[in-house]
Amino acid sequence: MDFFNLHLLSTYLKKWSYNDNKVTFNYSYCCEIGYDRSHVDMRLGSPVNMVNEFLNNVFHRAKEKINEQIEANPQDPNLQQSNGSNIILVNEPEVKRKLSVFFSKILKEFNNNKRSRGRSRIISTRSLDFYYNDFEYEPLSDEIKFYVHLNRGLNKMNGDLYSNAVDDLKNALAFKPEDPQANKNIAKALMKLGRFEEAVKHLEIYTQAEKSDVALHQLGLAFMKLGDLDRAEEIYKQIEKEFPDSLYGLFGRALINYKRGKGFKQKLDKIYKINPEWLAEHLRTEWSFNLPGYEEDEEAKWNAATAARYLGFNRPFDLTRKAFNNEIPSYFDSEKGTIRFVKAELDAWVELVNRYKLEPQNYETHEELLTEQEKQKAQRKRGRRPKKDQKNEAVEEQVA
Structure with missing residues (x-):
């Protein structure tokens, strides 16, 4: 050359x-x-x-x-x-x-x-x-056209324009269907849009090309989003077998246990002893506090005023701001314009924030500030599990 x-x-x-x-x-x-x-x-x-x-x-x-x-x-x-x-x-x-x-x-x-x-x-x-103009784009080789669309997709993702990014990345994949980078990033955009089944297809292509614990971890998270905890568990067992020094195996299995209502803090404690900074970063960015069975159960949820009182926030606004920044577990209904919270998830959030020093200050809960009706809402048991995970044992108690 x-x-x-x-x-x-x-x-x-x-x-x-x-x-x-x-x-x-x-x-x-x-x-x-x-x-x-x-x-x-x-x-x-x-x-x-x-x-x-x-x-x-x-x-x-x-x-x-x-x-x-x-x-x-x-x-x-x-x-x-x-x-x-x-x-x-x-x-x-x-x-x-x-x-x-x-x-x-x-x-x-x-x-x-x-x-x-x-x-x-x-x-x-x-x-x-x-290459915005068609007369400049059309003469390009397919190889360069692929990079033009890949680049546009990544630029859209950097601007949080995930739907537009998916369109551009689909155009890129029309030229190179097996490309790892394009499949990885379209899966990321689809995950942001809540289109988890589509994301899995692209992540499976990505993991075949990119033999790494990080790639498998992203696939495991996607299966968890679908509620398929059994398949996710298989992925994390594979990580532990093929990448014994990776922390993703422990992290993923801890998250699965949390979703199932089983012991999970022992696994997180092991990670904390090895690399507390790694654990803190991944708890902030990848840990999902939302528990199966609550999303569709409006009767078990609190409004922002109740949740703020329970956590000791002076104003509901301070709580909802953290929720919209994905710093605290919540359920936002864009059609109704409402945001709701679940006590069991807030309790777990408080415990992990304090236990692993995720924020500069510690948080306390204030059950004494709740009304009897609010306490009864918090005592409601979770609804039915996702179909793919129904064979797991019923949860006997929530995270303390």
Whole structure:
């Protein structure tokens, strides 16, 4: 391979500082070795200088990644005959023109906002897709079209536009149905949308290509979301067998036991002794406090005022803010505009937050502040389990 063809796919204004006259751009590109995303910090200057500085950073990054691939694949004759310095920017004149226009608009808005002395701080020109026009996209090879759609999907995910991301990633998979990165990310977007059955199909493809504990863990979480605790347990037993040093096996089986109303803290304690920071991070981001049987049972749920009183919050608003940030277990009905809480899940949340120091302060519960009717709601037993898990024993008591 005499040279590498670098396709610049997109760039995005990530942040800016009026005091320092600095901006940060995320960018993505692809070439013969694959796809990459990075960023560059720059000082504002003339559009011509900004274009040159930006492209210099892109070329430097691409050269580093190419050389890494050359070193990692000594048996690949195409790579070994290559020189990471020989990089050609595809459609260079048009790329430079688009970047110059893009930077000029940002520079104009930046200077206008700075002169307004704080009245306007937003910059509306934020992103540039280099293959937005059909006449530029259509001549591309299928390989590059795949990266165009993959990149758009990842950009949408970064903006929490998961439904749009699924559409773009489906377009990418039309070119490469077995691609691990595309399947991994479409599964992540589908999980965010609550489309767990679809996510499982893509995660199974991903785990076949990516033989790792992390990939299997994501599949296990998806089965738990479907209520198939038996299948999830098989996945975590597989992790413990194939990756004996991984903490995901213990973590997943602890979560399954929690869902089944069985002892789970002993497993979490083992993780805590090995790596308390790892446990704290995964409890915050991946532990699901919601217990089977409560989601459809409105009679067992409290409103925000009751839950706030029980947990010692001064205002229900403080509680609901944490709930909307996924920091505390809750059930939100978007159609009715209501948010509800379950005592057993709140008790478990308080216990784990305090036990593993997930927050700076400890929490206490205040049953003495509840009315008799509120206490009776909290004593309701869970409804029926998901069908896939009905063969498990009935839960005798909730988490203390």
